Amino acid sequence: MSTAMPPGPSVERSGGAPVRRSFRSLLYKLTFADKILLSTIAILLLLAICGALTFQVFLRSRLRSELAEGTGYLAMVAAGRAAELFASADEEGLRRLAAEVAGLNAGIGYLVIRDRQGRVVAHSFSWDPPSQLDDMPVNPLPAGAPVVSQVSFDGVSYLDVVLTIVVDGKGAGFLELGVPLHRANQLAWELTLLFMGLLSALSLMGVIVARGLVKYVSRPIRELTHLADQVSLGNLDVDFDMGISVRCWELKNCRQSGCAAYNNTAVQCWFVDGTPCEGYEPRFPQKLVGCRTCEVYRAHKGDEIVQLADSFRHMTHSLRASHQELQRAYQFQKSLIWNSLGGIIATDESDAVQVFNAAAQNLTGYSEEDVVGRMKWEQLFVHSPSSGHQLQVLENGSKAMFGFYRKEAMLHRKGGGEVEVLATGNTLMDGDRIVGKVFFVNDLREVKKLRLELVRTERLAAVGQTVSSISHSIKNILDGLRGGAYVYKRGLRKGDGSITSEGWEMVERNIDRISSLVADLLNFAKEREPDLAPEDPNRIVTDVVELLAAKARASGVLVDVDLDDSVVPWLLDEHGIHQCLTNLITNAIDAFESRDSGHVLVTTRVMGTDTLCITVRDDGPGIPRELMSQVFSGMVSTKGSRGTGLGLLVVHKVVAEHGGQISVEETPGGGATFVIMLPGNRPR
Amino acid sequence: MEKNRTAVVIDDELDVCRYIESILQDHGFDTRTALEARTGEDLILHSPPDLICIDIMMPGRSGVQLLSRLKKNDTTRDIPLIMITGIKEKMNIDWTEIARGLKVRRPDAVVEKPIDPVRLMRAVESSMCGRPGAE
Known part of the structure; x- marks a missing residue:
């Protein structure tokens, strides 16, 4: 049965761990030089201890064998004397021999002579031999071969040598000689201490040498560490010399000044791309393998630290080159942004402006100091529902993206006022992260001025083009007038009132035509801003249709209107739009001249929120396809000599002045449909 | 009584x-008129006149x-034809060239607008x- 024990403190089991940790931490904190020095001292100390112990063991062993040999010799001499005394059974002689041998030298401890049975016959002790000596070797002993052992009594160790006393070839007894070992041991210790002292002196010298060596070895490491610190602080202009540098062009006496390694003292040739080394790849990572067999590499190659220093130098060199490249690219892009003809405004993720280039400054009058880091982009743009720069949030997956393309917007000018621009906005991304916004703004003032200039030029060109058709028209009117006068006079001559009336009608008709032509010409040539005021488009349409009702009836044409009740008052030049509709509806009525009946439909519609659409549709003969694209150019009339082409030109001009567009298309089933689109019902 | 000469004006x-x-009419012509070329051609072919006056520029x-x-029609080829023109009198339109291009005879006369009766x-x-029928 086992009992679960509560987990007790594991101090005992893990007691070594904190010690180990602190030891490791201590080791970790030591410098490279200290580690080497400490290691050297530890090794030398270990060597000294081991050497001393080994020396002592060896010395004791040698001394002991020397002692055993000397004692054996003395025992043999004594045994020869004892054999003679045994032969003569001279016990007294044996006792004298024992005392004599024991008194020979202070180095002899004792002598014991025993008979064959092991009984002590004589001895050198002042009292009975100690019991430790009773343990006799087993009979029979080999003759002449001493038995050496160690015996201790009374606190002293002895080397004990036992020899058989041979009389007439037979063992007559034993001689046991003991010499104390303490003197030999003392000698061994003395010698060992001497040896240790010697070793310690040598170790000290070793430590001193190691210290110098370590200092020498760790110097480049310290230098590299210092340089690495400098590089990490951004100082890439560091350089150092490891002492010996072999340069390829010097070693090989090379004069290829076009080689990238030639005269390059910054890095070794194997780090340089595109050197013309035979058999080696031109690029660094591939060719380094081959370079290791090159004589330049081998001549230069130092220890690992030198190699590390070379690599570090190359790394710094590459880093410097990359840094310079990055700087160049940055300066280039900065210059691009700065010198862009269009304004560039960029923000960070908090919408604060960070880039505000020269063009943007010119546009707004704000300086970089006024804006960068101080204003948000929304403060630069004019906020108005009609300014057209409202945010557009485009759904892109789960991320809401900001952006708009080529919208007309207004920028605030410093000190008041606004400037009209064409703006494009976008979100700046770094991977999946939104890092800001960018706006490209172009001055619209010049464009608008040029556009007006173009309209004027086009109109002048159109005037030139229509001169011939106008002169033709004038000639026709003149002929009409002359004809009228001629017919009138003819009537008078003949006394025929009906002919006279006919002539007079002709004159009147052509006077009307002159009025209309002059009106068109004036309208077209007049250089004026449209007089915009909120007007009801439906009312203008109704007025024009009513004015032309008589003409339509005379031509057998029915003019209908289809008006959108939701049309609100629109900013229009009433006179201009009136003229436009008059021209378009007159054209439509005239198109039915050779027919008995016709139908014209005028409609108004509001498209979306900011476009007014007025269409004039007829089911007449229509406009030949080849003329469709030219009807607004001023040269085109389908009315033959009655048409000047001015009417549509006037329509086009008025619509353009409103910022609108006019187009013509074929009415399904025959006829022509003119569509006028007028933009934004907004204050201009 | 001498029959009046006839003319078609288009x-x-x-x-x-x-x-x-x-x-x-003041010079003794009986006249018929048309406001477009197609109708005028029908009038001429229906009853060939002694004189044709045509405006150049017509829808x-x-x-x-x-x-x-x-001029390509045998019936009407020889009828005197006067072109009435209002375009660019100073441009000296070369009717011979135009006629050669059209592979027809040139018009018999060209009168520029504004029209002078004389x-x-x-x-x-x-x-x-x-011509036959001439005074």
Whole structure:
């Protein structure tokens, strides 16, 4: 049965761990030089201890064998004397021999002579031999071969040598000689201490040498560490010399000044791309393998630290080159942004402006100091529902993206006022992260001025083009007038009132035509801003249709209107739009001249929120396809000599002045449909 | 009684038609008028007149096209034909070239607008001179 024990403190089991940790931490904190020095001292100390112990063991062993040999010799001499005394059974002689041998030298401890049975016959002790000596070797002993052992009594160790006393070839007894070992041991210790002292002196010298060596070895490491610190602080202009540098062009006496390694003292040739080394790849990572067999590499190659220093130098060199490249690219892009003809405004993720280039400054009058880091982009743009720069949030997956393309917007000018621009906005991304916004703004003032200039030029060109058709028209009117006068006079001559009336009608008709032509010409040539005021488009349409009702009836044409009740008052030049509709509806009525009946439909519609659409549709003969694209150019009339082409030109001009567009298309089933689109019902 | 000479006047301008018609009537012509080339051609083919006056610039088929058709038609080829033109009198339109291009005979006379009755009648007489029915 086992009992679960509560987990007790594991101090005992893990007691070594904190010690180990602190030891490791201590080791970790030591410098490279200290580690080497400490290691050297530890090794030398270990060597000294081991050497001393080994020396002592060896010395004791040698001394002991020397002692055993000397004692054996003395025992043999004594045994020869004892054999003679045994032969003569001279016990007294044996006792004298024992005392004599024991008194020979202070180095002899004792002598014991025993008979064959092991009984002590004589001895050198002042009292009975100690019991430790009773343990006799087993009979029979080999003759002449001493038995050496160690015996201790009374606190002293002895080397004990036992020899058989041979009389007439037979063992007559034993001689046991003991010499104390303490003197030999003392000698061994003395010698060992001497040896240790010697070793310690040598170790000290070793430590001193190691210290110098370590200092020498760790110097480049310290230098590299210092340089690495400098590089990490951004100082890439560091350089150092490891002492010996072999340069390829010097070693090989090379004069290829076009080689990238030639005269390059910054890095070794194997780090340089595109050197013309035979058999080696031109690029660094591939060719380094081959370079290791090159004589330049081998001549230069130092220890690992030198190699590390070379690599570090190359790394710094590459880093410097990359840094310079990055700087160049940055300066280039900065210059691009700065010198862009269009304004560039960029923000960070908090919408604060960070880039505000020269063009943007010119546009707004704000300086970089006024804006960068101080204003948000929304403060630069004019906020108005009609300014057209409202945010557009485009759904892109789960991320809401900001952006708009080529919208007309207004920028605030410093000190008041606004400037009209064409703006494009976008979100700046770094991977999946939104890092800001960018706006490209172009001055619209010049464009608008040029556009007006173009309209004027086009109109002048159109005037030139229509001169011939106008002169033709004038000639026709003149002929009409002359004809009228001629017919009138003819009537008078003949006394025929009906002919006279006919002539007079002709004159009147052509006077009307002159009025209309002059009106068109004036309208077209007049250089004026449209007089915009909120007007009801439906009312203008109704007025024009009513004015032309008589003409339509005379031509057998029915003019209908289809008006959108939701049309609100629109900013229009009433006179201009009136003229436009008059021209378009007159054209439509005239198109039915050779027919008995016709139908014209005028409609108004509001498209979306900011476009007014007025269409004039007829089911007449229509406009030949080849003329469709030219009807607004001023040269085109389908009315033959009655048409000047001015009417549509006037329509086009008025619509353009409103910022609108006019187009013509074929009415399904025959006829022509003119569509006028007028933009934004907004204050201009 | 001598039968009156006949003339067809084709011009899209009603007043110009009426003017020319009056001048010709004063000089003893019976006139018919048309406001477009196609109708005029029908009138001519229906009853070939002694004189044809055509405006060059007309909607639909132009005066030049009508000239080409009439001068290619055996029935109408020899009828004196006067072109009435209002375009660019100073450009000296080369009718010989135009006729060569159309592979037809050139018009017998060309009268420029504004129409002067005397000049018109001089052209009428010169083009009808020596023709059957001429005075």
